[in-house]
Structure formats: C-alpha cells, structure tokens
Amino acid sequence: MSKVNKDSIITLPNLHLRQRSKKVGIINDDIKKIIDDMELAVIDWDKSRAHEVTVALAAVQIDSLLRLVIIRDDFDHGTPAKYTALINPEIMKYEGEIEYDYEGCLSIRSVYGYVPRHSKIRVKARDLDGKEIRLNATGFLSRVIQHEVDHTNGKLFVDHIKHAEDAFYKLTNKGDLVELDYEKDIKNSRILW
Amino acid sequence: MKKISKTVVFFGSGPVAAESLKRLNEDFTIEAVITKPKAPHHKGPVPVVELAESLGLDIYTADSKTALDSIFDAQHFNSDVAILIDFGIIVSRKVIDYFSLGIINSHFSILPEWRGADPITFALLSGQEKTGVSLMILVEKMDEGPLLHFEEVGIPSSYDNPQLTQALIECSNSLLSQVMPKYIKGDIKPFTQAKTGRKVSYSRKISTLDSRLDFTKTAETLEREIRAYIGWPGSKIELKDKNIIITKAHITNEYVKPGNFEIQNKNVLLVGTSSTALSIDELKPAGKNNMDARSFLAGNTHLL
Numbered sequence: 001m002s003k004v005n006k007d008s009i010i011t012l013p014n015l016h017l018r019q020r021s022k023k024v025g026i027i028n029d030d031i032k033k034i035i036d037d038m039e040l041a042v043i044d045w046d047k048s049r050a051h052e053v054t055v056a057l058a059a060v061q062i063d064s065l066l067r068l069v070i071i072r073d074d075f076d077h078g079t080p081a082k083y084t085a086l087i088n089p090e091i092m093k094y095e096g097e098i099e100y101d102y103e104g105c106l107s108i109r110s111v112y113g114y115v116p117r118h119s120k121i122r123v124k125a126r127d128l129d130g131k132e133i134r135l136n137a138t139g140f141l142s143r144v145i146q147h148e149v150d151h152t153n154g155k156l157f158v159d160h161i162k163h164a165e166d167a168f169y170k171l172t173n174k175g176d177l178v179e180l181d182y183e184k185d186i187k188n189s190r191i192l193w
Numbered sequence: 194m195k196k197i198s199k200t201v202v203f204f205g206s207g208p209v210a211a212e213s214l215k216r217l218n219e220d221f222t223i224e225a226v227i228t229k230p231k232a233p234h235h236k237g238p239v240p241v242v243e244l245a246e247s248l249g250l251d252i253y254t255a256d257s258k259t260a261l262d263s264i265f266d267a268q269h270f271n272s273d274v275a276i277l278i279d280f281g282i283i284v285s286r287k288v289i290d291y292f293s294l295g296i297i298n299s300h301f302s303i304l305p306e307w308r309g310a311d312p313i314t315f316a317l318l319s320g321q322e323k324t325g326v327s328l329m330i331l332v333e334k335m336d337e338g339p340l341l342h343f344e345e346v347g348i349p350s351s352y353d354n355p356q357l358t359q360a361l362i363e364c365s366n367s368l369l370s371q372v373m374p375k376y377i378k379g380d381i382k383p384f385t386q387a388k389t390g391r392k393v394s395y396s397r398k399i400s401t402l403d404s405r406l407d408f409t410k411t412a413e414t415l416e417r418e419i420r421a422y423i424g425w426p427g428s429k430i431e432l433k434d435k436n437i438i439i440t441k442a443h444i445t446n447e448y449v450k451p452g453n454f455e456i457q458n459k460n461v462l463l464v465g466t467s468s469t470a471l472s473i474d475e476l477k478p479a480g481k482n483n484m485d486a487r488s489f490l491a492g493n494t495h496l497l
Binding site: 049051052053054055056057075102103104105106112143144147148157171175176177 | 194195196197198200222224271
C-alpha cells in the first residue's frame with residue numbers, strides 16, 4: 001500500500017468532492033486509520049507550504065467518503081499540531097451574524113475566497129470513543145466547522161460565493177492575497193464548477 | 194480548510210536569542226531570522242545562525258543599523274509583527290514602522306527597572322529578591338516602549354548568572370507563547386511602564402574592568418559580583434602575578450583585614466573585605482580547572 005502524504009489529498013475537478021459522504025457507524029480500527037491518515041496528509045501538506053496552515057480536513061479530501069473531520073486544536077500556534085476528530089458532525093442551529101473572512105481549501109488549488117458564514121453555530125457530533133458531544137462554536141471555529149460540514153455534504157466554499165465578483169483571491173509566493181479577475185479566472189473556470 | 198498563517202520575523206543574535214528561537218519555532222511560523230553575521234575574528238559559535246540553518250529558516254544578517262535598514266529596502270516581509278531578543282543592533286524607526294503590529298522585545302527585567310544592555314547582571318548585583326520578564330513594544334528610545342505583559346521571577350540567593358538567565362529564558366518563552374497570539378488577535382491592550390510600579394534604573398554593558406575584585410567593598414557586594422560575573426568577565430584576584438578567578442564564595446562572621454588572606458584548618462580560605470571576611474569556596478587559577486579551597490591550598494600556599 002502506498003504511503004499517505006500530501007499527494008493523497010484530492011482536488012477539484014475530482015467529482016468525489018461533490019458527493020455526499022456516508023455516516024460513520026461503528027468506530028473501529030479502519031476509521032481510526034483513516035483519521036491517522038488524514039493527520040499524516042495534513043502534516044505533510046503543511047510542511048510544503050510557506051504561508052498557509054491547515055486548520056481542518058474532511059475525510060472526503062483523502063478520498064474516503066465518510067462523515068469524518070479533523071480540526072486543529074490551536075489555529076494560531078502549536079507545533080507539532082494536534083487535531084480533534086469529529087465523527088458525523090451535524091450543525092443543529094445557525095445563530096449570530098453573518099461574518100466575512102478569508103478561507104482556502106486544500107482541495108481547491110490556489111484560490112482563496114472572502115466567504116460569508118454564521119458567527120455562531122450549535123454542533124452535534126461523536127468523539128473517537130463514540131460519545132455524543134455538543135458544542136457551541138463561535139468566531140473562527142464556527143467558520144471552520146461550517147466549511148468541513150459542507151465537505152461532508154459535497155459542498156465547497158466557492159459555492160457560497162459563486163456569483164460574488166470581488167470575493168476571489170489568490171495567494172502570491174510572498175504570502176499576500178491578490179484579487180483574481182472574476183471574468184477571466186473564475187466565472188467560466190472548468191476546474192471550479 | 195486552510196488559512197494564511199500568521200508569521201513573525203525574529204531578530205536575535207546571542208545565545209539567549211538562540212534558546213528563545215528554538216522554542217518560538219515550535220509556536221510560530223518564523224518568516225525570517227535577522228541576526229548579526231559572524232564577526233571576522235570571532236572564533237566561537239554563532240548559535241542563532243547555526244540553529245536557523247538547521248531549522249531551514251531564511252536568514253538575513255546585518256552588522257549595523259544602516260545594514261539593517263538596507264535589508265528592509267531590498268526585501269519584502271509579510272509578517273505584521275516581529276519578536277526581538279538579544280539582538281545587539283539598534284533598530285531604526287523605519288524598521289520598527291515596517292511591522293504594523295510593531296516589534297515585540299522580550300526584556301529580562303520588569304521595566305522600567307534595569308533598562309539597557311545587561312538587566313540580568315544588574316539584578317544580581319543589586320541583591321534584589323526578584324526580577325522578571327517584560328514584553329515591550331519596541332520604540333526608538335531605549336527600553337521605553339509600552340508593555341504587553343510582565344511576569345516576576347524569583348532570585349534565590351544562591352543563583353548565579355547562568356541559572357538566572359535560564360529561568361528568565363523559560364519565563365520569556367512561556368510569556369511569548371501565551372501573549373503573542375492574543376496580541377496579534379487584538380485582545381491585549383498595551384500599558385505604560387509606570388503600571389508595573391518599578392522605579393526607573395539603568396544597566397550597562399559589563400566590561401573586563403568589572404572583573405577585578407576590590408576588597409574595599411563589602412563581603413555582600415563581592416559575593417554578588419562573583420555570582421553575577423561568573424562565565425564572563427569572571428571575578429579575578431592576582432596573586433604573585435597569577436590570575437585567579439573566584440567562582441564561588443560565601444560571607445562569614447570572621448574579621449580579616451581587607452585584602453588579606455587567612456587559612457583555617459588547611460581547607461578554609463578567608464579574604465578580608467571592608468565588612469566581614471569572605472570564604473572562598475571554589476576558584477580557578479589561570480590555565481587550571483575549577484577546584485575547591487582545599488585542593489587549591491594543598492599546593493598554592495606560597496602564593497598567599
């Protein structure tokens with residue numbers, strides 16, 4: 001079996017990213033192995049990037065169509081990074097206000113978006129022991145969970161801003177975001193849509 | 194989901210900087226390390242350069258304020274904030290302003306106490322029971338910037354310079370790790386140095402001139418000098434043209450004439466000061482290893 005690394009991460013236009021993932025039943029060693037693989041893929045990917053850091057990943061991104069995500073414990077610092085797994089995460093309620101911020105996706109190469117998200121959500125999931133957890137997420141964590149739950153439903157961040165002409169950016173080699181030309185680079189992209 | 198990582202630029206040159214960088218690299222994405230180049234006649238290690246190379250970080254060197262300015266003319270840095278520790282070069286207004294959140298300096302005293310080049314040595318010389326670490330936003334005037342945080346560190350009466358330095362490095366590392374992310378997020382409001390309740394005082398660079406033990410001083414002062422100057426420049430006496438570094442001593446209740454030596458029971462070596470005598474516990478004759486008083490007295494009584 002080949003080793004899991006950053007190249008195990010699938011990217012658009014791979015159509016698996018547009019599929020709904022299946023619920024996880026019993027949390028057995030196969031599931032734990034997938035979680036380990038997700039972490040390995042993320043750690044390897046982060047090493048290759050100078051200006052970006054992975055804050056979360058969904059199983060579909062390593063081509064396992066399961067409702068399974070990992071979220072980095074500390075978004076701003078902490079090396080080696082630690083992750084928490086959420087199994088079958090579900091957003092029970094959207095609250096708060098709509099906030100805009102930049103987000104990117106390991107499965108969408110070189111595009112960042114200025115994406116509206118709810119500032120507060122109530123989440124239900126299971127942990128690795130199968131125990132039900134409920135949490136109220138706010139701020140950036142709320143954004144991250146919405147992005148990942150979207151993945152489990154076959155949705156991507158670009159879908160939220162599909163018609164927003166000024167919401168698409170790319171990251172330069174120096175680490176700055178510069179706006180993309182919507183007409184030229186985005187509107188009729190064969191990769192994104 | 195991925196996001197753009199918050200990076201920091203690190204300014205630092207000495208061994209304290211290297212120890213800090215090692216830990217900071219675990220907590221932050223270091224965009225670049227700016228450090229002093231190896232001096233032409235310098236034979237010793239350049240710990241920051243060696244560490245940064247082993248960590249695969251980008252390194253820029255500057256040996257002066259103007260050389261530092263020209264790095265910032267030629268290079269683009271993406272970081273909004275920088276951390277400066279044990280750097281050894283004055284930073285111009287231009288470089289300070291380059292970072293929208295400023296340059297954060299970890300200073301090893303509770304400001305405004307012991308501003309200047311050597312706060313650790315001066316805290317030991319003063320005999321105070323505690324010092325600490327301040328995280329300060331660098332301004333042009335030396336060590337006068339507003340603070341983000343400060344924390345006290347106790348000085349046990351036995352502590353020498355390397356021990357206190359280590360304790361302060363650990364305090365600094367944990368402060369930077371806790372405070373910097375909050376500061377970057379905008380959750381910390383800087384405050385003036387007056388808020389710490391400490392009085393303004395100044396330290397200076399220690400020189401080899403400070404190494405000569407002057408027995409017209411009190412035993413208390415001399416014992417502190419020995420702890421403060423250990424490592425460098427050392428506390429020296431000269432016996433028949435031989436240089437001897439005193440590495441450990443304690444204060445006694447005995448009286449000996451200032452500058453005179455007295456041997457007791459072949460294993461105690463007292464020297465008179467302007468107060469009571471100092472008992473020399475350990476010493477290092479030039480070219481020899483560190484030894485205790487008994488070993489020294491076994492072969493060197495002719496020097497006394």
